[in-house]
Amino acid sequence: MEKYYEFLLKEETKEIFGKLDFELKSGVHIQYHHPDQESYFLFVRKYFSSLYDYYKDLFGVILDRGGEDLNAFYYLSFEGNNRGAISQRYFLSEECILIGLFVCKVYNIDFNSEESSLNLFKKLMLDEYEEYKDDFYKLLAGTKTTIYTGDDDIELEKSIRNAFSEFKKLGWVYFKTDNQFVILPSFERLRMLYVNEIMNIQEIATKRNQQ
């Protein structure tokens, strides 16, 4: 029997698929709680298996899923080292990853309200999580001492702003205004990317100490 992709035969596909396809291929994570993505989410959920085949067969990439129920999120990912038909390479910078892991800590582990703002986030980093503060200054603002100036604050703020704009592109956060954001369920993707390192951190740290 010839293979066909179920979703392509549906009326609603006309309305949704073009835009959805752009989003997915731009690396956006699709989820219910993003105010602009509800219809995309429901569409992907409904036609998941034929969409999965479509992306795998035609582009050599995987339509993946994380989270449960309405906290689920969908995204395209590579299958192992196979890069499919996608030629550009995209990596989050180390700065973004550090800030992102801190976001996971603050919002997903410690349950600070996921509706927050860049100012509040910076305040949390500097005032409420003292144990991380010096390292963040050191790495993000390049400060060598523990006496900080306004310039260091500006550098830090720049890094935060830059990281959040990357997170926004990925659909991990949603910005209500320039400053106010909402952390979305797909932020967990960052921890999924590092799941092996996280689960084996003790061994990794011990190995490094032995070197």
Add this chain to the structure above:
Amino acid sequence: MTEFHFYHELKKDKYYEPLIPEKKSGLVIIYLYDQWKSGKYLSNNFTENAIKSAIEQVASDLGKSYENTQHERFRIINRGLQEYFLFRNEETNLYHITQYGIEFCESIRNKIELEFNPSVIEKILSDLISLLKASIANNDFEYWYNHHFQNQKPYIKRQVETLLKLVEKAVQEFRASTKSDDEIFIETVRKVDNSLEAVRKHSDELKDVFFDAEEIKSIIIELSFDEYSLDLISQKESVRSFIEEINNDLSIINQRIEKIRPKLRQFISSINQRNFDRNTEHFLQYLLKNSYVSKDSSKNKVYFPTSIEIPELLKSEIKFTIVESDRLKDHSPVSVVQPKENKEKQKIQLEKANNAFLIRNRIRLWLMKLEKELRDNGNINFTPYYFQILEEEQFYSKTIAIKVASGLFRKYSKLRNYKVSIKKELQTNEKYPDQGIWDMNIEVK
């Protein structure tokens, strides 16, 4: 036949005490039975010395020093046990455990040892069915009821109870483990989950096996007698209700397990989540402590320790290049605007530029002069120079004087081997009554 009152009879000391022994006597029988079954004694035959050493063993295990001597202890306990538990052959002076004693030991053992054996039940049930059929042919249902069914009933019931106890035991094990630390806890929860799965399997097996019991039920229901006695009716009813009871118990076991297991899973996943969260924090700390900053084309860049890779994410910059048809059409020529010359404006701009140039030059000149003096004399008092600048400069003198002051002091207050001191005492000059300056000095340290 006089009626038998079980309770009233047992109440009497002559029955209760010897039939239901105290711990120190009861354990002696259990000890002997155990030794016999474990092969220490070849048969149910014990010498008097064996009895004596069993009594002493129990006495020492209970850790109590009885008031009596060893001899008295033997006399009292041995005599008590001989009423129902031990039989002494007077000719050989050998003892054996009575049938009552054996049943006593076995029923206790069955209660404690949770042994599960569905294949035995299967055999029992199929035997019961064929015996039932035979008894019906012989018109002897009552015999089947009293001697086959009644005999096997306790074994079947015990098997179901065993399963219930296994569930109970698993739950208790789980409760006890909640106090232990995470690693042991999660290990135990997994074990409990597995043992419940095993119980559920057993219960399913038993249920399958018990399917045969339905045949007994249907045979019994169809059974008709020439003469109905009250006994027969109640026997029929008792078989039927027993089978239903067992079926019911088995469903209860499964229901309990189905309720408990999802909760256990939730526990496991919440603990896993907790571990994952804690490890995420360790991971973040690890990265923060072990990453380093390095200049990368004039910008600072963070580098992770070598063991940590940067995962690649999918992002393709899709761009459609669509040539709009409009663009291919001829366009009307666009007129080129020629700027008009504005002499007036040019003059003003030139003047501004000349002035700025002049001011910059004069400032540089003064700074060079002052710095030379500072180098030559090792110090400089700026205040008189301020007024000197005002006097010597013809144009923009005030701007030049102020800029020289700020340029000079900005530079030298940053340099470590110079000392800048400013006394907040206003210095004035009568030529310039509207102006004043603090007493400002610079010296080489």
